[in-house]
Amino acid sequence: MPLATGRRLLFATICAVSVATSYSAQPILTQIGDDLGISGGELGWIVTAGQLGYLAGLVLLVPLGDMVDRRRLIVGHLLLTAVGVGIAATAARGWVMFAGVAIAGLFAVVVQTTVAYAAATSAPGERGRTLGIVTSGVVIGILGARIVAGGLATVWGWRSVYATLAMLLVALALLTLRLLPADTQTEHASYRQVLGTSRALFGERLFLSRGLIAFFLFASFGTLWSGLALPLVAAPWHLSPAQIGLFGIAGLAGALGAGRAGRWADAGFANAVTGAALALLAVSWLATGQATWSLWLLALGVIVLDFAVQAVHVSNQHLLTAAHPDRTSGVIGNYMVFYSVGSAVGAIATTAVYSIAGWRGSSLLGAAFALGALAVWASMKARPLLHVSEQAEGRGQRAVLAEGQEVGLDVG
Template sequence: MNMWRRLLLAVICGVAVASIYAAQPVLEPMGRDLGVSAELAGWIVATSQFGYLAGLLLLVPLGDVVDRRRLIAVHLAITAVGMVLTASASAAWVAFVGLATAGVFAVVVQTTVAYAASVSPPAERGRNIGVVTSGVVVGILGARVVTGGLAEVWGWRSVYAVLAVLSLALAALVLVLLPSEERTRPTASYRQVVASLGGLFGERLVLTRGLIAFFLFASFGTLWSGLSLPLADSPWHLSESQIGLFGIAGLAGALGAARAGRWADAGRATPVTGFALALLIASWAAIAQLPWTLWLLIVGIVVLDFAVQAVHVSNQHLLTAAHPDRVSSVIGGYMVFYSLGSALGAAATTAVFTSYGWAGSSILGAAFAACGLAVWATDRRLRRADTHQAPEQAPGRAQEQTHGTDKTDRADKAGQAMESPKVL
C-alpha cells in the first residue's frame, strides 16, 4: 500500500460515489429532458440510493468469498454500463434502469475500503482506511462542483458519459496496478455469508458503531441536503453554481480523515470518536449563523466534515480490526446504518426548514449529533461496568458478558500494541 495505490483506491471511491450523487445539481434539466415531472424528480436520486442499499446487503459480502481486486474491477465495469445507459437514455425508464444499476454496483466503495483494510499491516490500517475514505467525501462534495460545470457547458448527459469513461479506466488500472490479497480459502459460501449478516447486527460492537453512524450521517445529511434552501433564499439569493462552491469547504474538512486514521492506529479510536461527536455538536452553533454571516457557516462546514470523517474512519477501523476474517461483511452491515441515517437527514431537514426555518434545521442537526454522542457515552459506561464486574463473575459467565467489550478493546488497541517493544 504505497502512496500511488492509496491514491488509486481513493479515486475509485470518489468516482463510484459521484455516480450516486451526480444527479442532485442537475435534477431540473434532467427531469425536463426525460419527461419526469417536478413532483417525481426526487426519484432520480432515490433510485440510485435504493440500489445502493440493495448492493450493501447483496454484493458487499461477496468480498469475503472471492478475490476483492477482481471484484472491484467487475463492479466498476458494470457501474460504467449503468452510466452509459443513463447518458444515452431517451426515455425515463431507461435512465432509471441505468441509475439503479450504477447504484447497486457503486458499493464498490465498500469493497475498496475492505480491500485496503485487508492488505494493510495492522499498524497502518487506520491510516490507509482514512486516505481511501477521504475519496468518498471528495466524490460526494466534489460532484456538486464539477457536475454543475460540466452540465452548463455540455449538458447533463456529459456528466454520466465522463463517469462511465473514468469507471472503465479505473477498472483497467485496478487489474494492472493492485496486488492480489494474501488470504486463506474461504470456509463459508456466499449464501452463508449473507445469512450471517443478521448475527453481526446483533453484536454489540457492530450495533453501537452502526447507531453512531446512523446519527452521524443523519446530521451530515441535514446540512448537505438542506443547505441550498436558505442560501437560495433571502438575504443571500445565491445561484446554483455559487451554492455548489460551498462543497469546497467540505472538502477541506474531509482532509482530516487521514489524520483520524493515524489516531486510530495509535489506539485512540474510542476517545477520538467522543471528541469528534462533541465537535460535531459545536459545529452546528456556527452553521446556525447562516442567516447573518457566511464566514461562520464556512467554519462550521469545515469542522462538521472533519468531525464526521474522524468518527467514520474510527468506526471502520474498530470493526475491521475486530473482524479481520469478515471485513467485507462487517463494512457492508455498518454502511446500512450510514444509508438509513443519510436518508433520514435528507428527508427531515426539508420538512423542518419549511416549518421552522434554518434555526430549526440547525437544532435538528445538533440533536442528531447529540444522539450519537449519547450512544457513544452509554457504550463506554457499559464497557467499564462489564470490566469491573467481570472479576466477580464465574469464569464462563464473565467471558460471555465481556465478549463484546473484549472485541472493542482489542480493536482499539491494535495499532498501539503493534508499536509496543514488548510485543515486537
C-alpha cells in the first residue's frame, strides 16, 4: 500500500526535531562556553558528547525496532530526548551540559527508528521516495537548527533553544500516539539475537563499503558545520550567532535540491548518484575554503556540499534497506554508527586543525574526507559484488545489489 503523504510528513518532522537536538549547539557554542565557563578548546566536546551518546544509542537502542512496536518505541524515545534537552536547558555547570546533550543524543536515535519504520511500511517501488522525504526531514533538522538556534539565542539566550526543543519533542510524542498505527512488523526474537544479527552485517562487503562511505561523508559534513562558526566570528566578519545561523538556509537549499535522490534510487541509479555526488562534495571545498574573504563563495560551497551529502545518504539507505527489508531497524542503526563516528571525528578534528592552521587547514581536512569517500566508492566499483536478499514474508522479490552495477527488483 502507498504510504500517505501526511504520514511521511509526520515521520520527517519527528526526524527534523529529534536530530536538531544534536546540532542546535553549533552556532551558539561561544555563548554556551562564556556562560558555563567552558574553554575554547573544549567547546567541540558539547557537540561530540551528543554524537557519542548517539553512537551508543545506535548500537544499543535502534535494534529494538526489529522486535517491539516501533510506535511505542518512538514515543518513549521522544520523551526521553526531551528529558536530555531539559537538563541542558537548566545546566549551571559544564559537566551537566555535557551530560544533558549526551542523554539527548542517546535517545535521539529515534530518528533511525523512524526512518526504518517509514522504509518498512513503504511499498518497494516507493521506498526511495519515502526515504528521500524522511531523510530531507533529517537534513532540515540539522541545518534548520542552526537558523532557529541562532535567532532564539540572540533574542532570549541559548537556554531558550533547548527549552523550545523539549516542548516540541513532547508535542510530537503525543501526535505519534494519536496519528500512527501500531507496528505489527516485528520479529519474535530476543534482544541478544537481534544484536547478533546486526553484528553479522559488518561482515558484508555491501554494508561495510556503504558504511565507510558514510563515515567519510559525515566527517566532511561535520568538518564544515562544527567549524564554520570559528572563521565567521573572527575578523573580518565578526558575525553574530543569528547571522551565522542564516548559512543554514544555503544548506537547506542544497539538501532539498537533492530530494529527487530517492526517485533516482527507485529508478536504479543509486550507485551512479553516489559517485557523482561524492565528486561534487570534494569540489565544494574549493568554494567553502574561501570563507575568510568571500561569503558568497562560502554560501555556494555550502549549497553544493549539502546537496551531495543528501544524495549519497539517501542512496546508501535505499541500497541497504532493499538488501535487508526484513530488518530495516538493524541495518539503518548499524549503518548510522559510521555516520555518528564520522560526525564526531569531524567535529573534534575541525576545531583542533583550525587552532593550528586556520580555516584553510580545516577546508583541506574536509576535502580529504570527501576524497576518502570517493576512493571507497571507486574501489568497490572496481570489484563488483552481487548480493541477493529474499524479501520478507515470502513475497518472492529479490533485491539485486552490486557495487559497480545498478539496483534492480525482480518481482516474481
